[in-house]
Amino acid sequence: MDILIAVINVLIFLALAPLFEGVVRKLYAKVQSRMGPPIFQPYYDLLKLLGKETLSAGNWAFRIAPMMALASIITAVSLMPLGYTPGFLTQYGDIITIIYLLALGGVSVLLGALSSKNTYAMVGASREMVTMIMVEPVLAMTLILGALKAKSLAIDASIASSLGGSYGFSMVLMLVVFLMALQAFVARQPFDIAEAEVEIMEGPFIEYSGPGLALFKYYMMIKQMFYAALFVAVFVPLVYTGYFFVDVAVQLVGILVVFVLIALLGSTNPRLRIDQAVKYYAILIAASLVAVGLSVYGI
Amino acid sequence: MPGIEEIKSGLNKKFKNAVVAVEEQNPTRLFVDIKSAKVREISNEIIAMGGRYLVSIGCDNISRDGTLGMIHTFGFDKDGIFLSLRTSVPESKPVMDSITPDIPNAGWSEREFMDLLGMKFTGHPKPKRLILADDWPEGVHPLRKDIPWNLMPPAAEDVAYQLDECPEGCSIVPVGPYHPTLHEPAHFAVFVDGETIKGSDYRGFMTHRGIEKLCQTQLTYNEIPFVAERICGICGSVHATSYSQAVELAGGIKISRRAEYIRTIMLEIERVHSHLLWLGVAGHLIGFDTVFMQSWRIREPIMWLGERITGNRKTYGMIVIGGVRRDITPEIKEDILNVIGKVEEELLVVQKAIQGDSAIHRRTKGVGYVSTADTVLWSLVGPVARARNVDIDVRRDYPYAAYDEMKFDVPVFDSNDVWATLLVRLLETFESIKIIRQCLDKMPNDGPILTELEAPIPALKHGLAAVEAPRGEVVHYVITGEKNAPERWRVRAPTYPNLQGVPLMLLGNQLADVPIIIGSIDPCFSCTDRMEIVDLRSGAAKTASRRELEELSRNKR
Numbered sequence: 001m002d003i004l005i006a007v008i009n010v011l012i013f014l015a016l017a018p019l020f021e022g023v024v025r026k027l028y029a030k031v032q033s034r035m036g037p038p039i040f041q042p043y044y045d046l047l048k049l050l051g052k053e054t055l056s057a058g059n060w061a062f063r064i065a066p067m068m069a070l071a072s073i074i075t076a077v078s079l080m081p082l083g084y085t086p087g088f089l090t091q092y093g094d095i096i097t098i099i100y101l102l103a104l105g106g107v108s109v110l111l112g113a114l115s116s117k118n119t120y121a122m123v124g125a126s127r128e129m130v131t132m133i134m135v136e137p138v139l140a141m142t143l144i145l146g147a148l149k150a151k152s153l154a155i156d157a158s159i160a161s162s163l164g165g166s167y168g169f170s171m172v173l174m175l176v177v178f179l180m181a182l183q184a185f186v187a188r189q190p191f192d193i194a195e196a197e198v199e200i201m202e203g204p205f206i207e208y209s210g211p212g213l214a215l216f217k218y219y220m221m222i223k224q225m226f227y228a229a230l231f232v233a234v235f236v237p238l239v240y241t242g243y244f245f246v247d248v249a250v251q252l253v254g255i256l257v258v259f260v261l262i263a264l265l266g267s268t269n270p271r272l273r274i275d276q277a278v279k280y281y282a283i284l285i286a287a288s289l290v291a292v293g294l295s296v297y298g299i
Numbered sequence: 300m301p302g303i304e305e306i307k308s309g310l311n312k313k314f315k316n317a318v319v320a321v322e323e324q325n326p327t328r329l330f331v332d333i334k335s336a337k338v339r340e341i342s343n344e345i346i347a348m349g350g351r352y353l354v355s356i357g358c359d360n361i362s363r364d365g366t367l368g369m370i371h372t373f374g375f376d377k378d379g380i381f382l383s384l385r386t387s388v389p390e391s392k393p394v395m396d397s398i399t400p401d402i403p404n405a406g407w408s409e410r411e412f413m414d415l416l417g418m419k420f421t422g423h424p425k426p427k428r429l430i431l432a433d434d435w436p437e438g439v440h441p442l443r444k445d446i447p448w449n450l451m452p453p454a455a456e457d458v459a460y461q462l463d464e465c466p467e468g469c470s471i472v473p474v475g476p477y478h479p480t481l482h483e484p485a486h487f488a489v490f491v492d493g494e495t496i497k498g499s500d501y502r503g504f505m506t507h508r509g510i511e512k513l514c515q516t517q518l519t520y521n522e523i524p525f526v527a528e529r530i531c532g533i534c535g536s537v538h539a540t541s542y543s544q545a546v547e548l549a550g551g552i553k554i555s556r557r558a559e560y561i562r563t564i565m566l567e568i569e570r571v572h573s574h575l576l577w578l579g580v581a582g583h584l585i586g587f588d589t590v591f592m593q594s595w596r597i598r599e600p601i602m603w604l605g606e607r608i609t610g611n612r613k614t615y616g617m618i619v620i621g622g623v624r625r626d627i628t629p630e631i632k633e634d635i636l637n638v639i640g641k642v643e644e645e646l647l648v649v650q651k652a653i654q655g656d657s658a659i660h661r662r663t664k665g666v667g668y669v670s671t672a673d674t675v676l677w678s679l680v681g682p683v684a685r686a687r688n689v690d691i692d693v694r695r696d697y698p699y700a701a702y703d704e705m706k707f708d709v710p711v712f713d714s715n716d717v718w719a720t721l722l723v724r725l726l727e728t729f730e731s732i733k734i735i736r737q738c739l740d741k742m743p744n745d746g747p748i749l750t751e752l753e754a755p756i757p758a759l760k761h762g763l764a765a766v767e768a769p770r771g772e773v774v775h776y777v778i779t780g781e782k783n784a785p786e787r788w789r790v791r792a793p794t795y796p797n798l799q800g801v802p803l804m805l806l807g808n809q810l811a812d813v814p815i816i817i818g819s820i821d822p823c824f825s826c827t828d829r830m831e832i833v834d835l836r837s838g839a840a841k842t843a844s845r846r847e848l849e850e851l852s853r854n855k856r
Contacts, residue, residue: 028588031589032588032589032591032592032593033592033593033596034592119470119471119472119473120472123472123494123810189586189587190586190658192586193811198479198480198583198584198586198814199480199810199811199813199814200810201478201479267588267589268589269587269658270582270585270586270587270590270658270659270662271585271586271587271662271811272658272661272662273662273809273811273812274494274809274811275494275809276661
């Protein structure tokens, strides 16, 4: 059963991530008085791209990077206790593993960009790097906060720490910080700086096409859903019935709500410049440090 | 008007030997013939007297008197006078002083005639190729009369434009020739240190159409307005009006008042649509697609209105020499009032949203800063200049069509950045709506809309007309010819001077600001290049009947 839960986890993410992307695109369109693409369009996109010829603009690292990105995010997902039920793999990792795995995804993007030697990719990579350095701490602090509360580095314990009723002011502060960083985690406006279409034409992904691009797109979608799921699991423990599928369903509804939020925020904000964004991230890091500090004193 | 006498006597007194003749065409147009040796001094004197450089016109008089002509034009905005400084140099030694060191905006005009006519300007700071392709043979100057209009020299290999030297420690980010920011081909090499811009070089004119040459040799007076409209996809009526006015001035043709009112309405409808279009593009360029989609939605009824009035959504084909081709009937009048009323209403909401959006402020305030002094020095025009505290507007300063009877404000701001440009354009849209209302109100009900010409247009007369396009002023210069076609026709679109100011605007900004800075001048490379792109994928084209097309577009399928 434990192994089955890990598999179900991965399958849910693989199957639903493009759907949520479709919801976001549809909502964008609604805000902009457009029809928008069908809600299943991201699936068609992926299928189309996967069916294309593989072209390489660099060395082996260029070809490996998309697979590495997707693999790292899938591994992170399989460790994640969806519906607060730990899977078989959860016990083999801790929150440090999760942080590393997510960073590995970002590193893969950098690796692909840098090995393509494209000027725009270089600019995109440098922006991606700055973004990673500045927003990863917020994620780390979120998990560490949970770990402090649960007094354990184990994934399931720290993620579910808020279930224990110790919500507190530090948790509320962290929730706000996480929400504000959410757009940056999922690379949506106003923080889609690394991909900025009009300046650097998708930046790190400019040389990618066909299956490579499909894998990166899939990676981005799953990453998006992962952060939404993390948010729901850590901060919004609505119900905990103990029935696995009910809990999962509740969480999925929560994730959908987060996606609506992402779409609304994204469609009503222009893209920031990297120097402006860095100032913004700096505030978030400071605030998340404060939250962790407070939680040490049990506030 | 006192101004014109002062200018005349001032020039006569100071340059007694150099001024050959002074011709006063009418109280607003002055033509001064001078000897070529003093061109730089006299130009400086005109600038000192309060003149603003517009454009230079080179022309080929070799068959008549063996010279190459050069005409520098200036505008006195306070007095409403256009001055043309005419000079010529012998073909055997086509050298004259460059005025670029003092008037930087003349740089392109002079480079253009180095390429096209083979003139030489001593003291030009950047005598590189501007218009001709890099593989065009040396010594073939296409604007000379002995070069056929359809000459196609064989392509050469291994020739490339040499970009300006990149400052030390900087790397080059190419923007263009095809880039999502630009929508048209042009190449900006942006020199960046990290993300900060330290300089840039521009190479454009990649798709020069040679419209001026084509019209001088292959077309007649009355056909040219329709080609002029195709110079630009947005400012069609502007170019047609400007060309028609230049010919009317040169030929002494007077058109009816009603036609002038209809021209005014067309020009203002075009401005409303163009400003909305730009607002959308600007939104897209700072990554705010919601602004883009909403302002284009508001713009759509204007396109339908254009179709109701002229039969076309754009490129109206409405304005010809002598007047306009279609009348505005009472029913259409009603339509216009309805549409602009609705647009005004929706635009107010947009204005409120934009002015209150701190995220937009962050992306546009302080971006693309140019000081007011530099704006004057570089002769920037239109909203770009008005956003930098230079109060110029051809509609008010040199009234044409029915603008002498219109009451409107010219918004001017002094924050000298992209944000001010955005505000200028937003507020101007409301002024345009005001002007359209006044036009419909005051328009005389009688009079022909098209005046028939009684006599052929006399040869070798000069005409200069400027029209305020949404992006700035358009200047057309026509020298009439003998064969029912102009001897020389020179077009200067507003992008031509403004694009020369872009390096100035880019300096010291961030790479992420490049799109919105270039976008803020609303660049129309097509106007500058004067070319046209035709899609010829006709191999397996399916012909749809008019009915099918209509169904496709109207039933929103």
